[in-house]
Structures are given as structure tokens and as C-alpha cells.
Amino acid sequence: xxxxxxxxxxxxxxxxxxxxxxxxxxxxxxxxxxxxxxxxxxxxxxxxxxxxxxxxxxxxxxxxxxxxxxxxxxxxxxxxxxxxxxxxxxxxxxxxxxxxxxxxxxxxxxxxxxxxxxxxxxxxxxxxxxxxxxxxxxxxxxxxxxxxxxxxxxxxxxxxxxxxxxxxxxxxxxxxxxxxxxxxxxxxxxxxxxxxxxxxxxxxxxxxxxxxxxxxxxxxxxxxxxxxxxxxxxxxxxxxxxxxxxxxxxxxxxxxxxxxxxxxxxxxxxxxxxxxxxxxxxxxxxxxxxxxxxxxxxxxxxxxxxxxxxxxxxxxxxxxxxxxxxxxxxxxxxxxxxxxxxxxxxxxxxxxxxxxxxxxxxxxxxxxxxxxxxxxxxxxxxxxxxxxxxxxxxxxxxxxxxxxxxxxxxxxxxxxxxxxxxxxxxxxxxxxxxxxxxxxxxxxxxxxxxxxxxxxxxxxxxxxxxxxxxxxxxxxxxxxxxxxxxxxxxxxxxxxxxxxxxxxxxxxxxxxxxxxxxxxxxxxxxxxxxxxxxxxxxxxxxxxxx
Numbered sequence: 001x002x003x004x005x006x007x008x009x010x011x012x013x014x015x016x017x018x019x020x021x022x023x024x025x026x027x028x029x030x031x032x033x034x035x036x037x038x039x040x041x042x043x044x045x046x047x048x049x050x051x052x053x054x055x056x057x058x059x060x061x062x063x064x065x066x067x068x069x070x071x072x073x074x075x076x077x078x079x080x081x082x083x084x085x086x087x088x089x090x091x092x093x094x095x096x097x098x099x100x101x102x103x104x105x106x107x108x109x110x111x112x113x114x115x116x117x118x119x120x121x122x123x124x125x126x127x128x129x130x131x132x133x134x135x136x137x138x139x140x141x142x143x144x145x146x147x148x149x150x151x152x153x154x155x156x157x158x159x160x161x162x163x164x165x166x167x168x169x170x171x172x173x174x175x176x177x178x179x180x181x182x183x184x185x186x187x188x189x190x191x192x193x194x195x196x197x198x199x200x201x202x203x204x205x206x207x208x209x210x211x212x213x214x215x216x217x218x219x220x221x222x223x224x225x226x227x228x229x230x231x232x233x234x235x236x237x238x239x240x241x242x243x244x245x246x247x248x249x250x251x252x253x254x255x256x257x258x259x260x261x262x263x264x265x266x267x268x269x270x271x272x273x274x275x276x277x278x279x280x281x282x283x284x285x286x287x288x289x290x291x292x293x294x295x296x297x298x299x300x301x302x303x304x305x306x307x308x309x310x311x312x313x314x315x316x317x318x319x320x321x322x323x324x325x326x327x328x329x330x331x332x333x334x335x336x337x338x339x340x341x342x343x344x345x346x347x348x349x350x351x352x353x354x355x356x357x358x359x360x361x362x363x364x365x366x367x368x369x370x371x372x373x374x375x376x377x378x379x380x381x382x383x384x385x386x387x388x389x390x391x392x393x394x395x396x397x398x399x400x401x402x403x404x405x406x407x408x409x410x411x412x413x414x415x416x417x418x419x420x421x422x423x424x425x426x427x428x429x430x431x432x433x434x435x436x437x438x439x440x441x442x443x444x445x446x447x448x449x450x451x452x453x454x455x456x457x458x459x460x461x462x463x464x465x466x467x468x469x470x471x472x473x474x475x476x477x478x479x480x481x482x483x484x485x486x487x488x489x490x491x492x493x494x495x496x497x498x499x500x501x502x503x504x505x506x507x508x509x510x511x512x513x514x515x516x517x518x519x520x521x522x523x524x525x526x527x528x529x530x531x532x533x534x535x536x537x538x539x540x541x542x543x544x545x546x
Contacts (some may be wrong), residue, residue, distance in 0.1 A: 002004045014445050021086075021229060022230050023229060023230070024227075024229060024232070024233050025226065025230075029233060029235065032237050038277040039237075039240060039241055039244060040244075042263075042266075043248070046259065047248070049259050050252030050258060050260030051252065051258055051259070052258060053258050053259075054258065054259055054262060060262065061109075061112050061265065064268065065105050065109050065268075066109065066263045068101075068268060068272040069102050069106065071102075071272040071276050072098045072102035072272055072276075073098075073099070073102040075098045075272075076096075076098035076099035076278055078279040079094050080092075080095045080099075082095075082279075083095055083162060083166065084166065087162065088149075088152075089151065090145045090146075090148040091143050091145075093141050093144035094142065094145045095166075096169050096171070097142065097144075097145075099169070099170065100140070100173050100176065101134060101137050101138045103173060104133060104137065104180065104181075105134060105361055107122075107126075107130055107177070107181040107184075107185075108131060110122070111184075112127045120182075120532060122185050122188070122387070123185065123188035125184070125191055125193060125194055126188050127195075128195045128204070129194060130181070130184050132194070133184070135212050135242070135246070136212060136215055139212075139215040139239065139242065140215060140219075140223075142219040142223065142238075142239060143215075143218055145234075146219065147222070149226065149229075149232075171291045181395075194208060209246055212246050213243060213246045213247065216242045216243045217243060217437075220240060223235050223236040223239060224236055230278065230396075231278065234277075234278040235275060236276055237243070237274050237432045238270075239271075239274055241268075241274065242267065242268075244267050245267035245268055245271065247470075248260045248263055248267070277496045280419070322357045322360040323359070325357045325360075325394060326361075329350050329357065332350050333347055356394065357394070360394070379420055380421055381416040381417070381418060381423050384414055384417060384462060385452055386453050387424060387425050387428060388410060388428060388450050388452060388462070390404050390425065390451060391428045391432055392408060394429070395432060395433070395436070399448070402436055402440060402446065404447070405440060405447050405448065406448045407447060407449045407450070408450045409450065409452070410450075411452050411453045411454060414453065414454055417525050417526075417528070419505050423505075424505070426497075426498070427498045427501050427502060427509075428450075428499070429442070430497075431498065431521045432448065432464055433494070434464075435466035435468070436466075438466050438468035438518075438519065439467060439468040440468050441469070442467065442469055444467055446466075446467060447466070448464070448465070448466055448482055449463075449465040449466075450464055451464075451465065455524055458526060459524050459525060459526050459527060460524070460525050461522055461523075461524050462523055462525070463520055463521070464521050464522070465518060465520045467518045468519065469516070470514060470515045470517060470519050471511065473515060476511060479495055480499045480509070480511070495509075498523075505526075506525070507523055507524050508523065509522075510523075
């Protein structure tokens with residue numbers, strides 16, 4: 001809002017909310033053409049019998065026009081609301097046209113012969129003249145819409161407040177309708193005769209109707225030449241219905257209460273309903289999109305918070321393992337020092353394990369950082385068998401404490417794979433760690449099998465099998481979901497992160513269990529050749545970040 005209460009000109013992007021700017025979809029065009037075809041079929045069926053006289057239902061016309069009044073008034077309100085948002089002069093012209101069409105229906109109903117005689121002090125020609133003044137309003141507004149629609153995209157939007165423009169528009173329309181009503185009632189004797197004894201005069205048939213058809217045809221043609229937006233198509237349909245109305249009234253039905261007279265009122269009703277149906281449909285769609293957008297924004301916000309929580313939990317989960325190993329090895333070293341005499345070789349081996357655990361903690365942090373960023377991660381040729389033995393070596397203390405026998409079944413024919421070494425080691429470590437923990441409550445022999453073998457289609461398979469109680473079929477499907485765990489101290493992230501790592505490497509991680517005889521977790525990785533350029537770029541990226 002600028003000084004003096006004037007509205008700031010909206011940006012060009014804001015105009016997309018206007019129906020005059022929304023392109024028509026093929027489905028919408030098909031619907032419009034289908035309705036147009038139905039109107040033409042109805043016209044063809046009605047035309048031969050248009051002059052057939054039917055019983056004069058005087059209440060029929062007021063009922064139809066009451067519906068038209070409500071439809072046009074609601075349409076005008078919705079179009080004014082569109083103008084307040086989009087500040088489109090084309091939409092404003094259309095809103096004024098529909099408001100005019102709604103308001104002028106009121107005196108026409110009150111002056112229609114036999115309906116509300118005496119309420120408006122109307123003459124015999126008042127109703128007919130009001131009808132043609134009424135009929136000329138909407139096509140004129142459509143012509144202005146078609147001429148102004150393109151100007152809205154190239155020129156500046158009005159800077160005056162929308163409320164002021166709408167208020168003055170309503171006042172001017174009321175004054176115009178009041179003036180026309182006064183002219184056709186008080187000045188009715190000065191106007192030519194349009195209807196005599198319920199029959200249309202020559203001036204109606206050869207002047208008024210052709211002129212009305214000409215104005216509607218101009219609007220129809222301009223919309224057909226333009227036909228860019230969804231509103232263009234529906235207004236084109238409304239003008240087609242209005243032209244058919246005039247053709248029936250001008251050349252086929254020469255008097256009131258004929259089949260053509262009733263049919264023409266049907267076309268009038270279609271003309272009135274067309275744009276209102278479009279506006280209601282588009283407003284419903286707009287509200288639906290708005291509700292979905294708000295839901296997506298809330299979901300995105302929740303996802304960002306979840307990502308932060310997941311990242312923090314992943315760091316805590318992955319780093320805790322090497323740190324725990326460091327503590328265990330440090331305690332083991334202290335125990336060795338307390339012995340007499342101290343075994344220097346064991347102390348050296350323990351310190352070497354602590355150093356390896358520290359290095360593994362650093363690589364774990366690098367792996368997690370690479371996992372949660374979009375840039376390409378550093379990869380190298382990794383010997384899976386060597387990595388599997390390294391994991392078993394780092395877990396030897398835990399395996400011994402838990403009474404687990406590790407049986408590596410490594411196939412020598414397994415070729416190296418292109419992968420992030422730290423991330424892949426964490427996957428194998430997580431699977432082995434889970435297997436050991438799964439066997440902590442079993443009374444049977446505790447055996448951990450770590451299997452590597454060649455798969456089909458240039459893939460390798462790494463499997464970790466335990467002899468624990470297994471996983472029930474009801475829980476097998478949610479095994480890899482984040483924050484889902486059966487451990488009292490667990491976070492439920494290890495398997496979720498492991499699956500993410502394997503999928504980032506183009507592989508697949510799966511679990512199998514009959515719920516009785518242990519479980520098998522295995523992942524399949526593709527054997528990909530090294531790309532020297534990609535590897536060099538990844539190394540430079542890692543060095544720059546370091």
C-alpha cells in the first residue's frame with residue numbers, strides 16, 4: 001500500500017491467478033466443444049418446431065430470470081474478487097457486464113406482462129426494450145474483455161485501490177440500470193413498438209434481433225481468435241448460446257409462448273450458468289491447491305526438522321561404535337599394564353587397535369557427511385573380503401565376550417567394487433553388530449557367518465547370517481524404517497542408514513528370516529569400473545573440503 005491509500009502495482013507474476021491468464025487444458029477444451037455440440041444439436045431439434053404455440057406459463061419467465069439474476073450476481077461478485085487479486089481490467093469489464101446483466105433482470109421481471117403487472121408502472125413495450133438492453137450488456141462486456149485482456153499483460157495495472165474501483169463500478173452500474181429503467185417506463189411512449197399482441201414487430205425481427213446477433217457475433221469472433229485462456233473458451237460457449245437464443249427469437253419464434261420462446265429462455269439460462277460454473281470449479285481447485293500447498297509446507301518443515309534429528313542421531317549412532325571400541329581397547333591396555341610382567345607386544349597391539357578405531361571414527365564422520373550431501377562422494381576400489389576381515393578383527397573383543405563364533409566364508413573370485421570405503425565398512429559393521437546383539441538372548445550355539453560371493457549380472461553379494469531367534473514376518477517389513485527398533489537403548493537408525501548407503505551405491509539391501517532359525521541380511525552391489533575423471537574430481541572435492 002502506497003501513500004494516499006493507493007495500491008502498489010502487482011508484479012507480472014501475480015497475474016497468473018487471473019482466469020484470463022490460465023491456459024485451457026485439452027480436457028477443458030474438449031468439455032467446451034462437447035457442450036457446444038449439444039447446444040447445436042438442441043438447436044437443430046428445436047428449429048423445425050419453434051413456431052408451435054404452447055400453453056402460456058406466465059410464471060415460467062420470472063422463474064428463469066430469477067435464477068439468471070442469482071447466477072449473474074454471484075458471477076459478478078466472484079469476478080470482482082478476481083479483479084481485487086489480479087487487478088485485470090479485462091476481468092473488471094467482465095464483472096461490470098455481469099453485474100449489469102443481473103441488475104437489469106429485476107425491472108424486466110417486474111415489467112413482464114402478466115407476471116407483476118402494476119409494480120413498475122410499465123407499459124406494453126417496457127419488458128421488450130428492457131430485454132434488448134439486457135441482452136446487449138454482456139456481449140459488450142465480453143468485447144471489452146477481449147480487447148483489454150492482452151493489454152493487461154503489456155501495460156501497468158491500475159494503481160488505484162481495488163475497493164475504490166469496485167465501489168465506483170457498482171455505483172455506475174446501478175445508475176445506468178436506473179436510467180434505462182426510467183427510459184423504458186416513463187419514456188416508453190417515445191420508443192418504437194417491439195411487441196404487439198404477443199407478436200414481434202418488424203423492427204424487432206429485422207433491426208433489434210439482427211443488431212443483438214451482430215454484437216454477440218463480434219464477441220464470439222474475438223474470443224475464437226483469442227482462445228488462449230480457460231475463460232476465453234467458456235465465454236465463447238456463453239456467446240454461442242446467446243447467438244442461438246437470438247436466432248431462435250428473431251427468425252424462428254415470432255411470438256411469445258411458442259416452443260422457440262421457451263427454448264430461447266433455456267439458452268439464456270445456459271449463458272448465465274456457463275461462467276459461474278467455471279468460476280466455482282476454478283475456485284474449488286484453487287482452494288484445493290492452497291490447502292495442499294499449506295500441507296506440503298508443513299510437511300516440508302517437519303521433514304527438515306526430521307532430517308536435522310536424523311543427521312544428529314546418525315552421527316551419534318555411527319560414532320558411538322568406534323568410540324566404544326576405543327574405550328574397550330583402552331581398558332584392555334590398562335589391564336595388560338597392571339600385569340607383572342607387562343606384555344609389550346599385547347600393549348602395542350592394543351594401542352594399534354585404538355589408533356585404528358580413532359581412524360575409523362574419522363572416516364565414519366566423513367562417510368556421514370558424504371551421505372547427507374548432494375555432491376558426488378569420494379569412491380575408490382574396495383576389496384570386500386579385506387573389508388569383511390577388518391570388521392571381524394575390530395569386533396573380536398565383543399565376539400569373545402558374547403561367545404560368538406565368527407565364520408567368514410569369503411569367495412576369492414569376488415572382484416573389488418567401486419565404493420566409499422568408510423561407508424561400506426559401516427554397513428558391514430552394523431549388520432554384524434546387529435547379528436551379535438540378536439544372538440545375545442539365544443541358548444543355542446551363537447554363530448556369525450559373514451559371506452561374500454559373486455552374483456549374477458556383474459554384481460557381488462555380501463551376507464551376514466546369525467543363529468538367533470529370527471525376525472517375525474509381521475516385523476520384517478518395517479526392519480529398515482528409521483526410528484523403528486526393538487532395542488531398549490537403540491535409535492532405530494543403523495539399518496535405515498545402511499540401506500541408504502547401499503542404495504546410494506546403486507545396490508539393494510534386504511532381510512530374510514523364517515522367524516525361527518536366525519536371520520540373513522545381505523546387500524547386492526554392482527561391479528562398476530572406475531572413472532578416472534570422476535575419481536579425480538571427487539578427490540579434489542574432498543581435498544577442498546578438508
